[in-house]
Amino acid sequence: MASSTGLSLKFSPLSTSFKQNKVRGICNVNSVSLPSRGMRLGSLRLRVSCAAKPETVDKVCSIVRKQLALPKDSPVTGESKFSALGADSLDTVEIVMGLEEEFGISVEEESAQHILTVQDAADLIEKLVEQKSA
């Protein structure tokens, strides 16, 4: 809700006629302004919602599981630390390289050192994919 009101405030100079019906106005503003401001709307929406998409986290989890040879039912969530799952530092680097190959991104050394949990990795991937497509 906060995001939608923020959007309506931003686009009110553009669409003064829509001020009467706020709800419909917002929908119309979205549909009209998407072609021109699609990038900004997309990035705004990503920042408002949760940090990483669940399918990214799932892909990361599957790669981690395959790399560390964990059984299917072991708990691998966003908060599991790599060291807790039995990965030493070389395993972590290997997982990062696997993610680089899977998502077609290139991770810097400094950012790779700060990856401690699965969620960190997913967030970094999201950021890099966004940068690459932007």
Place this chain on the structure above:
Amino acid sequence: MAFTLRSVKVPLNSASLEEARGRVFDFFRKACRSIPTIMDIYNLDDVVTKSQLRSIIASEIRKNTHVTNPKVIDLLLFKGMEELNNIVEHAKQRHHIIGQYVLGRQGLAQDLDTKDEGTSDFLKNFYKSNYF
């Protein structure tokens, strides 16, 4: 001159174990990033996958985890870089790569001869090791 791009200009001189560890990870990343080139040069697409090569490189590095002297680690890294250079500049050939890095653990599963199909599991385990 492709090999000069990777060769170390100044000999490695790690002050501490942490610096050597950082260098090892840099080397590993360099090697992983050159895996697509290697697979292309030696036509390894039918033989291994990229992730298998990655784990093979990681296991080679892991063979030396017990080393604690930074100078020894530097030397091992130097030899590793030399090997990587040789592979990337096509100084080696396909059978070298396959024999030295791909095979050697249990052998490629698809290369088992037909004569091995009939042998029992007992014999297979016996040939592998003493304890099963």
